[in-house]
Amino acid sequence: MSEAAKDVKVDVSLADVRRVAELANLELNSDEEPRMLHDLAAILGHVAELNELDTSSVEPMAQVSSVLKAGVSIQGVLRPDVVVPSLDRATVLAASPENDGVYFKVPKVIER
Amino acid sequence: MAIEITERASSSIEAIREGIASGSHSAVERTKSCLAAIEARNVEINAYLAVDAEGALAQARDIDGLAADRRPLPPLAGVPMGLKDVLCLEGMQATAGSKILEGYRPPYTATAVQRLRDAGAVFLGKVNCDEFAMGSSNENSAYGPVRNPRALDRVPGGSSGGSAAAVAAGMAAATLGSDTGGSIRQPASFCGVVGLLPTYGRVSRYGLIAFASSLDRIGPLTSTVRDAATILGVIAGHDPLDATSSTAPVPDYLSEAERPIAGLRIGVPAEYFGDGLDPEVRSAIEQTIERLRTAGAVIKPVSLPHTRYAIPTYYVLATAEASSNLARFDGVRYGYRAKSSDTLSAMYRRSRDAGFGVEVKRRILLGTYVLSAGYYDAYYLKAQKVRRLLTQDFLTAFEEVDAMITPAAPTPAFKLGEKADDPMAMYLADIYTVTANLAGICGVSVPCGESPEGLPIGAQILGPHFGEGTILRVGRAIERTKLK
Numbered sequence: 225m226s227e228a229a230k231d232v233k234v235d236v237s238l239a240d241v242r243r244v245a246e247l248a249n250l251e252l253n254s255d256e257e258p259r260m261l262h263d264l265a266a267i268l269g270h271v272a273e274l275n276e277l278d279t280s281s282v283e284p285m286a287q288v289s290s291v292l293k294a295g296v297s298i299q300g301v302l303r304p305d306v307v308v309p310s311l312d313r314a315t316v317l318a319a320s321p322e323n324d325g326v327y328f329k330v331p332k333v334i335e336r
Numbered sequence: 337m338a339i340e341i342t343e344r345a346s347s348s349i350e351a352i353r354e355g356i357a358s359g360s361h362s363a364v365e366r367t368k369s370c371l372a373a374i375e376a377r378n379v380e381i382n383a384y385l386a387v388d389a390e391g392a393l394a395q396a397r398d399i400d401g402l403a404a405d406r407r408p409l410p411p412l413a414g415v416p417m418g419l420k421d422v423l424c425l426e427g428m429q430a431t432a433g434s435k436i437l438e439g440y441r442p443p444y445t446a447t448a449v450q451r452l453r454d455a456g457a458v459f460l461g462k463v464n465c466d467e468f469a470m471g472s473s474n475e476n477s478a479y480g481p482v483r484n485p486r487a488l489d490r491v492p493g494g495s496s497g498g499s500a501a502a503v504a505a506g507m508a509a510a511t512l513g514s515d516t517g518g519s520i521r522q523p524a525s526f527c528g529v530v531g532l533l534p535t536y537g538r539v540s541r542y543g544l545i546a547f548a549s550s551l552d553r554i555g556p557l558t559s560t561v562r563d564a565a566t567i568l569g570v571i572a573g574h575d576p577l578d579a580t581s582s583t584a585p586v587p588d589y590l591s592e593a594e595r596p597i598a599g600l601r602i603g604v605p606a607e608y609f610g611d612g613l614d615p616e617v618r619s620a621i622e623q624t625i626e627r628l629r630t631a632g633a634v635i636k637p638v639s640l641p642h643t644r645y646a647i648p649t650y651y652v653l654a655t656a657e658a659s660s661n662l663a664r665f666d667g668v669r670y671g672y673r674a675k676s677s678d679t680l681s682a683m684y685r686r687s688r689d690a691g692f693g694v695e696v697k698r699r700i701l702l703g704t705y706v707l708s709a710g711y712y713d714a715y716y717l718k719a720q721k722v723r724r725l726l727t728q729d730f731l732t733a734f735e736e737v738d739a740m741i742t743p744a745a746p747t748p749a750f751k752l753g754e755k756a757d758d759p760m761a762m763y764l765a766d767i768y769t770v771t772a773n774l775a776g777i778c779g780v781s782v783p784c785g786e787s788p789e790g791l792p793i794g795a796q797i798l799g800p801h802f803g804e805g806t807i808l809r810v811g812r813a814i815e816r817t818k819l820k
Contacts, residue, residue: 240705241701248704249666249685250688250700250701251685251686252697260701263759264702264705267759267760271648274645274652274718274719279722282721284717284720285727286550289537291727291776292537292776315443316669319441320668321667321671322673328669330680331682332680333679333680
């Protein structure tokens with residue numbers, strides 16, 4: 225674990241970085257792309273160590289609630305489905321970069 | 337009488353409250369003393385991003401009014417506190433240490449913060465942190481790094497670096513932080529303060545700016561274990577606004593903390609004492625284990641066999657969740673919007689590119705990668721399975737022991753800039769803390785010694801789900817034996 229730069233071959237390409245950046249709505253400049261490529265490959269190389277473990281019979285764990293004993297469960301505590309007052313529209317809109325008093329405003333969505 | 341004096345010295349919160357009740361000092365005086373420390377030292381330490389002196393003094397005057405009328409004082413009466421800038425307090429900035437939220441003032445207050453206010457706490461302001469709580473040194477803040485009050489050339493740890501530094505420098509009696517992979521316990525260790533990670537579900541996260549929702553917790557940083565117990569008692573408990581908050585009853589943590597540890601079984605996991613552990617830290621923890629043994633604890637070796645897989649598991653799951661949570665910062669409803677974008681998609685990309693720092697982008701990219709088509713099973717699902725193995729390690733070990741003791745961090749505070757260009761080296765600073773977040777268990781970092789250079793060293797006490805009473809009890813025993 226301590227030898228961070230284990231030489232595990234992980235195939236990450238510049239095209240992968242660009243594809244992922246696009247999915248994440250990030251615009252990387254030409255300085256950032258090679259740096260992110262390097263860092264992603266290094267981190268994923270480390271992550272590849274997980275393949276040493278046979279997990280074929282292990283259930284994935286998404287939430288802590290799935291391992292808690294009865295009595296301290298954090299499941300089944302949904303609130304009643306009733307309408308309660310929400311935040312004031314004017315207060316919420318005031319925090320937005322652009323609005324018309326009723327809606328948030330954004331640049332055009334459809335390009336001609 | 338002698339006991340009373342010791343007990344007072346062991347809790348700044350109780351000393352403040354009792355002093356106000358008895359008239360030996362006022363809440364305004366205590367608030368002014370913290371404001372003076374901020375005035376004197378914040379320029380070099382950079383713990384506070386925003387200070388509300390007027391608001392704090394007004395709250396303090398209200399508490400003094402209660403005392404003057406001989407009305408009962410609430411548990412945190414007149415306690416001057418700072419809040420990590422990922423926690424919402426209506427009307428005050430909440431930047432999360434990011435440019436993308438510069439100037440943002442949330443229209444609501446976090447439940448944990450509201451409970452502090454209802455208990456009489458005085459809010460001094462908002463404290464610095466790594467951007468979106470992503471970091472282990474506080475160097476990722478868009479508003480500049482925090483310096484460690486104990487050694488100004490060193491980091492305070494992260495991501496709750498401002499929270500730890502403020503307490504260590506007397507700029508607050510206590511603070512709230514958040515901990516997704518060690519962000520309360522590791523800075524507490526670096527700055528020589530107490531930092532508590534409550535069990536997942538113990539404290540409502542409503543009003544916490546989300547990083548990784550299956551891991552995020554809110555907890556206190558304090559100068560003593562009793563203070564941590566007091567604050568936990570105030571902020572714990574079910575909240576209808578957070579469906580993951582537990583309905584389990586909240587015990588009296590202060591009296592739990594004072595119970596003797598004779599007969600308590602404390603495990604020492606071998607995997608936390610391997611390569612990479614600084615010899616000075618090892619020595620401090622080993623001496624602490626001997627002190628606990630002398631106090632009557634039964635020390636037992638235990639094994640957490642999957643420990644070495646914790647960091648890769650954590651960085652897959654935490655970044656995956658972060659990539660989803662941070663999608664909401666898009667320049668539409670709040671925060672920064674890039675000017676002069678012709679289309680919506682260009683506006684999203686440019687706003688996020690200009691608003692996020694490099695570590696946040698790195699984690700969003702990694703998280704998006706592990707969730708993307710073709711990689712989901714190999715990375716994300718695999719990590720979720722290993723998360724269960726790591727959790728099972730703890731559940732099995734806690735059948736044999738009541739708590740465990742480990743180092744909180746592999747080294748004392750490192751120098752500013754030392755790991756800034758090597759993300760993997762930085763991630764390994766969390767090697768002893770991330771597993772508790774993955775498993776949902778509780779932990780507390782308690783100062784237990786110093787390196788020869790005088791840098792603080794923290795012991796981490798880990799407990800089972802909802803075992804806060806037990807770990808506070810062990811922490812209090814460490815504090816007590818240290819005073820001798």
